[in-house]
Amino acid sequence: MKIHNVLGGILGAALLAHSAVANAETQTMIVAGGCFWCVESDFEAVEGVLKVESGYTGGHTKNPSYRQVSSKTTGHFEAAKITFDDELVSLAELSAYFWKTIDPTDATGQFCDKGSPYYTAMFYQDDVQKAVFEASLADVEHTKPFDEEIVTPLxxxxxxxxxxxxHQDYYQKNPIRYRYYRSSCGRDSQIEKLWGDVASSHYH
Known part of the structure; x- marks a missing residue:
């Protein structure tokens, strides 16, 4: 019964989101999933995603540099802004996909990258996005194939x-270095350990 209620909530939130942007050609979604190079490559492989930009958010330093963020003193996450065509892919679908590109059980960072810049998070830009993210989180908490608690905040x-x-499109500009980093960091092996055989691991 609870699962049906969660699924109903997801559908309702998705319909609300679609209604709210019916006249818009695109939407944006902001997430943090560890190394932003990897988040870019994962989401740019999704049909309907138009652009993914790497950046910094959530901290207290204005216009931070990579060096500043890497010092772990700015409070910023490495994050990605995803621009997408909501007629081709919905916010709810991208939210569901996000969970399976990360380890949402790690409160210390992601894979080989530890510390505050590499924490995971979903950043809602309005109440509609908050409702979609909350429904997505509730669904994944009921359906996750592992026992560990999900610690990714909204x-x-x-x-x-x-x-x-x-940093922008690093995986395209430096494919050999990127593939070596992703493999040696253990990102895909840990994702498959958590989630099983998922699409994101086959894009690389």
């Missing part, structure tokens, strides 16, 4: 600062 969005140009 946070109200604040200023998003674009990362330096060399």
């Amino acid at each position: 946070i109200k969005a604040s200023d998003f600062y674009l990362a330096e140009d060399y």
Whole structure:
């Protein structure tokens, strides 16, 4: 009964989100999933996603540099802003996909990257997005194939600062280095251990 209620909530939230942006061509979604190079490559592989930009958000330093964020003193997450066509892919679908690209049980970072810049989070930009994210979190808590607690928070969005140009589409500009980093960091092996055989692991 609870699962049916959760699914009903997801559908209702998705319909509400679609209604709210019926006249818009695109929406944006902001998430943190550890290394933003990996978040970019995962989401740019999804049909309907138009653009993914790496950046910093959630902290207290204005216009931070990568060096500042990496010092773990700014409070910023490495994050990604995902621009998508909501007629091709919904916010609810992208939210469900997000969970299976990360380890949401790790409160210390992601894979080989530890510390505050690599924490996971979903940043809602309005009440509609908050409802969709809450429904998605409730669903994954009921359906996850592991026992560990999900620790990824839902946070109200604040200023998003674009990362330096060399970080944008890093996986395309430096494919060999990117693949080595992703493999040696153990991202895909841990994701498959948690979630099983998922689509994101086959994009790389």
